[in-house]
Amino acid sequence: MNSMKQRLLVAAGTMAALLAGTAVIAQSADSSPEARYEMDVGTSAGMMGQSDTREMTLRLGSRLAATGGAPKADHFLPDGMRMGASVPLASPEPGKPEEKYEKEQREKFQRPKGRLLIFWGCGAHAGPGQPVILDFAKMAAGQVPPDLFSASIPSEIGPRPSNSRTYGDWPNGKSRAQVSRQSSLIGQHRIAGNYSPEIAFALNQDFMAPPKVKSSSAPDGSTPLNWGAVPAATGYYAWAMSAKDNGKDSSDMVWWASSASRQFGGDLWSWLSPATVNKLIGQKVVMPPSQTSCTIPAEVKAAGGEMMMGFLNAFGPEANFAFPERPKDPKIAWHPKWTAKVRYRSTGNFMPGMPSVGEMMMGQRGDDQDGKKPDDKPKACKPKLGSFLKKAAGLGNGC
Numbered sequence: 001m002n003s004m005k006q007r008l009l010v011a012a013g014t015m016a017a018l019l020a021g022t023a024v025i026a027q028s029a030d031s032s033p034e035a036r037y038e039m040d041v042g043t044s045a046g047m048m049g050q051s052d053t054r055e056m057t058l059r060l061g062s063r064l065a066a067t068g069g070a071p072k073a074d075h076f077l078p079d080g081m082r083m084g085a086s087v088p089l090a091s092p093e094p095g096k097p098e099e100k101y102e103k104e105q106r107e108k109f110q111r112p113k114g115r116l117l118i119f120w121g122c123g124a125h126a127g128p129g130q131p132v133i134l135d136f137a138k139m140a141a142g143q144v145p146p147d148l149f150s151a152s153i154p155s156e157i158g159p160r161p162s163n164s165r166t167y168g169d170w171p172n173g174k175s176r177a178q179v180s181r182q183s184s185l186i187g188q189h190r191i192a193g194n195y196s197p198e199i200a201f202a203l204n205q206d207f208m209a210p211p212k213v214k215s216s217s218a219p220d221g222s223t224p225l226n227w228g229a230v231p232a233a234t235g236y237y238a239w240a241m242s243a244k245d246n247g248k249d250s251s252d253m254v255w256w257a258s259s260a261s262r263q264f265g266g267d268l269w270s271w272l273s274p275a276t277v278n279k280l281i282g283q284k285v286v287m288p289p290s291q292t293s294c295t296i297p298a299e300v301k302a303a304g305g306e307m308m309m310g311f312l313n314a315f316g317p318e319a320n321f322a323f324p325e326r327p328k329d330p331k332i333a334w335h336p337k338w339t340a341k342v343r344y345r346s347t348g349n350f351m352p353g354m355p356s357v358g359e360m361m362m363g364q365r366g367d368d369q370d371g372k373k374p375d376d377k378p379k380a381c382k383p384k385l386g387s388f389l390k391k392a393a394g395l396g397n398g399c
Contacts, residue, residue: 059169
């Protein structure tokens with residue numbers, strides 16, 4: 001992994017940790033069910049002519065111990081998923097902390113050098129007080145300016161090893177099954193194991209369509225974004241990043257978000273319930289489902305250069321199941337044996353300034369503009385952070 005890629009990932013990781021919301025939706029110990037199940041399903045638009053991709057994450061948390069040996073559970077799927085009869089929900093090995101791999105990877109990275117410039121809001125030009133400028137070295141040392149964020153975004157925490165006596169999830173190393181773009185969620189789902197009651201429900205909402213985002217360059221330097229309305233979307237949230245090398249292994253990383261106020265973090269990059277999305281629309285943090293355009297201010301491009309990578313989240317519906325079902329009379333106490341939640345989301349992407357697919361194909365001819373031939377040896381180069389964004393999109397070698 002080259003140093004520029006490390007710096008970009010560390011910058012993003014540092015920023016993600018900094019921007020994470022502190023409010024957590026907690027589960028009451030007195031009324032918690034024996035088992036909680038969560039499915040996060042999403043669709044991502046293909047980049048630069050590639051096919052759309054679909055994803056699924058499964059998590060089972062229980063307050064019961066496994067019976068008859070080691071923890072074991074499976075999610076039995078409808079035929080339309082095309083993944084076989086079931087996938088196993090693997091439990092963490094004893095003594096291994098949660099997210100150990102991610103922790104090890106973070107420890108390998110060096111602290112980033114440079115600055116983070118934060119912009120927000122849709123419009124041709126940035127509003128007052130922008131950008132907020134943070135020094136990466138100070139951020140890594142825990143020195144964050146006071147009142148950086150006007151409010152925290154709630155993180156909707158589901159089953160995790162840290163809040164479950166017994167836990168299992170998928171994807172994992174015990175299964176090679178993969179979600180394909182032909183997979184369908186429609187039909188009966190059943191979860192059975194030795195540390196939770198059997199869970200069963202039917203889904204009639206399939207994977208969402210991804211937003212197809214078009215970007216352009218306006219004469220004033222701003223970047224207009226447009227997309228078609230996504231069926232079942234409850235709201236939209238866009239963000240983009242770019243970077244500019246300053247020399248001596250230092251760089252400026254620019255971050256922009258579509259929120260009308262200085263709001264970052266929590267699950268804005270992930271899945272959000274319709275109730276939370278509706279609340280955030282009222283606060284002008286999330287764009288309503290009727291909105292299909294937004295403009296990135298000109299100052300964002302000026303600060304980070306031409307190369308920019310952006311994403312648009314289309315938050316979706318949520319399906320909830322429980323046994324027994326919640327009584328219609330609110331005065332009757334409700335103690336479900338199990339609950340299940342299915343959250344939907346889709347994501348589009350955009351890269352202003354990138355060549356079209358046709359232009360890329362033209363660039364694959366025998367000779368390029370410099371007269372080099374395909375068998376010419378590539379010259380050694382020092383990767384640039386901005387160029388790494390091209391590499392991330394499958395273009396170029398990061399130089």
